[in-house]
Amino acid sequence: MHEQISSLSVGRERPFTRSRPLPPYRGVLAVDAKGFTGRPALEHETISRTVPDLLMTALTRVGMREVWDDRLFPNTTGDGYVFGFDVSLVPMVIHPFLLTLQDVLTDYNVLSHGVMPIRLRASLHIGPLPDTRDEFSGNGTVRNDTHRLLDSRPVKAVLASHKENVTHVAAILSDRCFEDAVVSGYTGRHPDHFVEVAATVEGKPFAQRAWLYVPQPSGPLYEETLDRDTGDDRDIVPQEDVRTPESTGLRPHVENSAPGGNINTGTVHGGQSVSNQDIAGDLVKGNKARRVRGFQADRIRGDKNRGRS
Known part of the structure; x- marks a missing residue:
C-alpha cells in the first residue's frame, strides 16, 4: 500500500516551490482533417490511417524522413495526428514540407477516385516539452496551445472559404514559431507570405497572436466568412495590438x-x-459599410519617416 501511494506522488511536486531544469525545446506539428465528423462512420478508420501516411510521404519527398522516424510522443487524434520533433528543423517543416504536403494531398485527392478528398489544417508551435517515452509523454502548455491553434477560427475559415479543389492545406503558426523561425530569416519563405491573425477558439478561454500560411491559396487569406466546420456565421475580424x-x-x-x-x-x-x-441623397452617419475585408491600414515595416526631409 505504501509503495502505491509513493508511486502516485511521483512527479506531483507543486510548481513555484523550487527551481528545476526546463525540458528540452521541441517543435510540435498537429494536423486535422476538415469535416471529419461529417463523414460516414465507415470512412473514419480509413482517414485516421491515411493522415499519418500522407505526413510520412511528404516528409520523405523533401528528404526529411528522419523527422518521421525520430518523431516524439506521436499520437493519433482520430481525425488527425500530432508529434514532436527536433526544434532545429522547424524552418524546414514550415518550408518546404507544408508546400510539399499540399502537393501530396493534391495527388491523393486527384487519384483517389470514389474516395472523399482529404484537406488538412496544420498548426506549428515551439516550446519546452518532456519526453518520457510513454503514453503520458509530451504533455504541457505548448502541446495544449498547439491543439488550440489547430481549432482556432482563422485557420478553419481559410479551408471553408478557399476552393476545395485547389487549397488542401492551411497552416497556422504560433507567434513564437513565427518570430524564431520566419522573422529570423531561417525559413525559405518571406514574412510577407504569412498573415497575422487573432487566434480564438469557440467556447475556450484562448486568444493568441498567430500567423496564417497557405501554400496554395485560392481565395482571400482572411475575411468575414462562414465557417462550414462549425456552422458559425460570426464576423471574423483581423486584430492588431489593441490599446483601449x-x-x-x-x-x-x-x-x-x-x-x-x-x-x-x-x-x-x-x-x-x-x-x-x-446633403442631397442618403443620410450618412457613422460607418456606412457593413463589412470590411482585410486590414484597414497599411502595414509599415521600419522607419515611417525614412527618406523624408
Missing part, C-alpha cells in the same frame, strides 16, 4: 460634423463618426 482609451489616456471618441463633406484636422485617436445633415 483607458490604457492610453486618450479621448475615446471624436465627432466631426460637416455640411458638405468630411473634416479631419490634426491627429484623431480612437473612434470617429461623421454626420452630414444637409
Whole structure:
C-alpha cells in the first residue's frame, strides 16, 4: 500500500516551490482533417490511417524522413495526428514540407477516385516539452496551445472559404514559431507570405497572436466568412495590438460634423463618426459599410519617416 501511494506522488511536486531544469525545446506539428465528423462512420478508420501516411510521404519527398522516424510522443487524434520533433528543423517543416504536403494531398485527392478528398489544417508551435517515452509523454502548455491553434477560427475559415479543389492545406503558426523561425530569416519563405491573425477558439478561454500560411491559396487569406466546420456565421475580424482609451489616456471618441463633406484636422485617436445633415441623397452617419475585408491600414515595416526631409 505504501509503495502505491509513493508511486502516485511521483512527479506531483507543486510548481513555484523550487527551481528545476526546463525540458528540452521541441517543435510540435498537429494536423486535422476538415469535416471529419461529417463523414460516414465507415470512412473514419480509413482517414485516421491515411493522415499519418500522407505526413510520412511528404516528409520523405523533401528528404526529411528522419523527422518521421525520430518523431516524439506521436499520437493519433482520430481525425488527425500530432508529434514532436527536433526544434532545429522547424524552418524546414514550415518550408518546404507544408508546400510539399499540399502537393501530396493534391495527388491523393486527384487519384483517389470514389474516395472523399482529404484537406488538412496544420498548426506549428515551439516550446519546452518532456519526453518520457510513454503514453503520458509530451504533455504541457505548448502541446495544449498547439491543439488550440489547430481549432482556432482563422485557420478553419481559410479551408471553408478557399476552393476545395485547389487549397488542401492551411497552416497556422504560433507567434513564437513565427518570430524564431520566419522573422529570423531561417525559413525559405518571406514574412510577407504569412498573415497575422487573432487566434480564438469557440467556447475556450484562448486568444493568441498567430500567423496564417497557405501554400496554395485560392481565395482571400482572411475575411468575414462562414465557417462550414462549425456552422458559425460570426464576423471574423483581423486584430492588431489593441490599446483601449483607458490604457492610453486618450479621448475615446471624436465627432466631426460637416455640411458638405468630411473634416479631419490634426491627429484623431480612437473612434470617429461623421454626420452630414444637409446633403442631397442618403443620410450618412457613422460607418456606412457593413463589412470590411482585410486590414484597414497599411502595414509599415521600419522607419515611417525614412527618406523624408
